[in-house]
Amino acid sequence: MKTALVTGGAYRIGQQICRTLHEASFNIIIHYNSSSLGAQKLADELNSIRPDSAKTIQAELSSTDDIEQLCQSVRSLDVLINNASVFYPTPIDNLKLSDYQKIMNTNLMGPLFLSSTLSKKLAQNNGSIVNIIDIHGDRPLRNHTIYNISKAAIAMMTKTLAKELAPNIRVNGVSPGSIIWPENEAELNQSQKQSMLNKIALNKQGSANDIADTVLFLTQSNYITGQIIAVDGGRNLNQ
Numbered sequence: 001m002k003t004a005l006v007t008g009g010a011y012r013i014g015q016q017i018c019r020t021l022h023e024a025s026f027n028i029i030i031h032y033n034s035s036s037l038g039a040q041k042l043a044d045e046l047n048s049i050r051p052d053s054a055k056t057i058q059a060e061l062s063s064t065d066d067i068e069q070l071c072q073s074v075r076s077l078d079v080l081i082n083n084a085s086v087f088y089p090t091p092i093d094n095l096k097l098s099d100y101q102k103i104m105n106t107n108l109m110g111p112l113f114l115s116s117t118l119s120k121k122l123a124q125n126n127g128s129i130v131n132i133i134d135i136h137g138d139r140p141l142r143n144h145t146i147y148n149i150s151k152a153a154i155a156m157m158t159k160t161l162a163k164e165l166a167p168n169i170r171v172n173g174v175s176p177g178s179i180i181w182p183e184n185e186a187e188l189n190q191s192q193k194q195s196m197l198n199k200i201a202l203n204k205q206g207s208a209n210d211i212a213d214t215v216l217f218l219t220q221s222n223y224i225t226g227q228i229i230a231v232d233g234g235r236n237l238n239q
């Protein structure tokens with residue numbers, strides 16, 4: 001039985017990735033940071049479908065100590081999905097070092113050190129890594145300087161690691177367009193949402209399933225490495 005570790009797996013896109021990989025017979029390690037209840041509920045649900053097929057693990061991914069502990073607790077691994085991230089505006093005229101550290105550490109440093117530390121275990125199983133990026137790593141989203149930079153960096157990390165970790169580990173990425181509206185400090189009003197939808201060729205948001213299905217495809221594609229697939233309804237066709 002193959003094992004997948006999904007970071008930020010308790011809710012939203014990460015939760016669907018856990019469900020889709022589980023349905024494809026993976027055992028799932030659901031990583032969470034603050035969402036212990038959501039992660040446990042999902043683990044209980046997956047374990048009720050297949051006993052001992054899911055467990056949870058807590059880690060603050062901007063902490064190298066937590067990353068180290070998380071990696072030590074993983075015995076064998078076939079697939080690492082770097083999904084966890086933070087997203088909120090950081091206007092250029094008021095950049096704060098604390099925001100830079102929070103966003104870059106969570107969105108880049110965490111995935112990089114997880115990938116590096118787990119690479120021996122992944123190599124033993126000819127495993128793969130899938131990084132969840134964002135189309136805004138390529139085309140900047142206004143007002144989100146640090147987030148855009150963090151996602152551009154993880155896109156380059158995807159290609160770099162594909163080279164460094166070959167031939168035993170494949171590394172690919174999925175770049176979502178608009179899938180689930182942001183919450184809390186990044187929430188959008190109705191007219192902002194409509195203006196985003198107007199730019200999508202397929203005229204609608206995607207679903208978490210669209211992302212999870214592409215992740216599954218990449219985990220199963222034995223001759224694909226160093227690739228990033230945009231799942232964005234054709235958003236990149238419009239200026």
Ligand SMILES: NC(=O)c1ccc[n+]([C@@H]2O[C@H](COP(=O)([O-])OP(=O)(O)OC[C@H]3O[C@@H](n4cnc5c(N)ncnc54)[C@H](OP(=O)(O)O)[C@@H]3O)[C@@H](O)[C@H]2O)c1
Nearest residue numbers: 008012013032033034035060061083084085134176179180
């Ligand atoms: N939603 C979209 O439409 C969209 C569009 C483009 C790209 N994406 C990308 O797709 C991925 C999933 O998106 P999403 O909207 O589902 O994500 P999300 O809900 O914003 O975040 C996913 C999880 O990341 C975890 N996380 C945040 N900071 C962390 C930290 N310091 N340490 C450990 N975990 C941390 C949180 O876990 P806890 O809840 O346990 O704290 C959170 O539940 C992200 O990489 C995002 O950038 C999403």
